[in-house]
Amino acid sequence: MxxxxxxxxxxxxxxxxxxxxxxxxxxxxxxxxxxxxxxxxxxxxxxxxxxxxxxxxxxxxxxxxxxxxxxxxxxxxxxxxxxxxxxxxxGTGFPVDGFSLRNLCLVAGGLGAAPIRSLWQHILNNREHFGKVILIYGMRHSQELLFRQEFKLLLRRHDIELYLAAEEIDGPALPPINMQVGRVTDLIKEANLDASFQVAMCGPPIMYRYAIKELLTKGIKEEQMWLSLERHMKCGIGKCGHCVIGGLFTCKQGPVFNMSLLKLVPEVIEC
Ligand SMILES: Cc1cc2nc3c(=O)[nH]c(=O)nc-3n(C[C@H](O)[C@H](O)[C@H](O)COP(=O)(O)OP(=O)(O)OC[C@H]3O[C@@H](n4cnc5c(N)ncnc54)[C@H](O)[C@@H]3O)c2cc1C
Ligand code: FES
Structure with missing residues (x-):
């Protein structure tokens, strides 16, 4: 209830x-x-x-x-x-304890910034428990930037590296936030990432498909990638079966999954 x-x-x-x-x-x-x-x-x-x-x-x-x-x-x-x-x-969240003392890359696409925000807030509230932190956030249009005021403050910090991009940049929005034209994958290419990073991602399936490829080229293994999946849900507690994909209950075993498990379920993300 x-x-x-x-x-x-x-x-x-x-x-x-x-x-x-x-x-x-x-x-x-x-x-x-x-x-x-x-x-x-x-x-x-x-x-x-x-x-x-x-x-x-x-x-x-x-x-x-x-x-x-x-x-x-x-x-x-x-x-x-x-x-x-x-x-x-x-559901299961991101393994914040497992992220402790590790270098972290957070990747958000569009509305995926909503769950990723709780993660960056947690990390910044406990900054001494984590290594380097990179936040990559892409959207279709610059006007779709969420948490604009918060980004203004994040951009002033020196303990988190921000990479922001929109496929289309246009029109006034306050406060002005600098971003580049491009996609999440362009930002992953550009970011100072190496094989030591753990990655937490939330975005549309198409973003995962290409982002995973770029991350692999940086030497980051599937076991180091954590993805949040969105599926139609009804009960949210593993009873109705609405959210099941490839035998996985997204509401209970997810929504956050390790990529090493998801790669066994090709219909979830076609890599
Ligand atoms: C784990 C999880 C986390 C989520 N987190 C968020 C979040 O943080 N913020 C957020 O905004 N959303 C989030 N969502 C998505 C949200 O739950 C869905 O968008 C939800 O369906 C919204 O409910 P609704 O009743 O308003 O929309 P619905 O009425 O269910 O409509 C949802 C979509 O389906 C389309 N649709 C509805 N009926 C039909 C139809 N008959 N035929 C074709 N298309 C139809 C609508 O146009 C709309 O695009 C999350 C989902 C999951 C599974
Ligand atoms: S939403 Fe009912 S089983 Fe997952």
């Missing part, structure tokens, strides 16, 4: 991508970790799985939600102070 949560703050990031901050009292949500997801319930409409988007989940949680269908459209009609339901957290 979902527990009740209140919309505390809504920040539009782009036209159809808003960052919602929810306050809640359910203690289980406090265990939310980067890469996991929660089921968001809009009363009278239904549920949708949404990635944990903030590192620290004490009595509030951030969710970056794109308006695409029934549940998300209904959410966009609500306002601060309104009540929804949240249940979770579910």
């Amino acid at each position: 979902p527990s009740l949560a209140k919309i505390r703050n809504i920040v539009p990031m782009t036209v159809d991508n808003y960052l919602f901050e929810f306050s809640f009292t359910d203690d289980s949500l406090k265990n939310s970790a980067p890469g996991q997801f929660v089921e968001l319930w809009v009363p009278g409409v239904g549920e949708a799985p949404i990635s944990v988007c903030s590192a620290k989940v004490n009595d509030t949680i951030d969710l970056l939600i794109r308006r695409v269908g029934r549940v998300t459209n209904a959410l966009y009609l609500l306002k601060e102070g309104d009540t929804v339901g949240l249940r979770g957290p579910y």
Whole structure:
């Protein structure tokens, strides 16, 4: 059963991508970790799985939600102070303990920046526990950049290397953030990566296909790559079978998988 949560703050990031901050009292949500997801319930409409988007989940949680269908459209009609339901957290997240003291490369494509944000926040909150950190983020259009204000601050830091690119750059957006024309794969080629890096990725399947090839050419092995997969889900807890692909329950064994497992399931990502 979902527990009740209140919309505390809504920040539009782009036209159809808003960052919602929810306050809640359910203690289980406090265990939310980067890469996991929660089921968001809009009363009278239904549920949708949404990635944990903030590192620290004490009595509030951030969710970056794109308006695409029934549940998300209904959410966009609500306002601060309104009540929804949240249940979770579910699924396996990124192996943050295993990343300890390692060099890390975070790769985000489009909306994939939402789960990756909880990871970069966790790393920066515990910076001394990690090695070099590279963040690669690509999008179709420069106007689609999420967390623009946060990037302005990240760009001032010297303990994280940022590579940002859009396939098309055009129009004013504040604050202005420098990015190059290109794709995630161009950024991987350019980045100062070597075989020592662990990689955490979230983006569309087509991005994985080409990003994995580039990472392999850098000497990074499949065992060092962690991918978050998105599949249609219903229950979120391994009961309904909606999310199964190649025998894997994305909601329970994932959504974050190690590439050495995924390569055994060619229909997931055709490399
Ligand atoms: C683990 C996980 C994490 C996720 N994290 C996030 C996140 O952080 N933020 C986020 O915004 N989303 C996230 N998603 C995606 C989100 O759960 C889906 O987009 C969800 O379907 C939205 O619910 P909805 O009811 O608004 O959309 P739906 O009504 O389910 O529609 C979803 C999509 O399907 C299309 N569609 C709907 N009905 C039909 C139809 N009859 N025929 C053809 N196409 C149709 C819609 O146009 C839309 O593109 C995540 C998904 C997973 C599995
Ligand atoms: S969503 Fe029901 S089994 Fe995964």
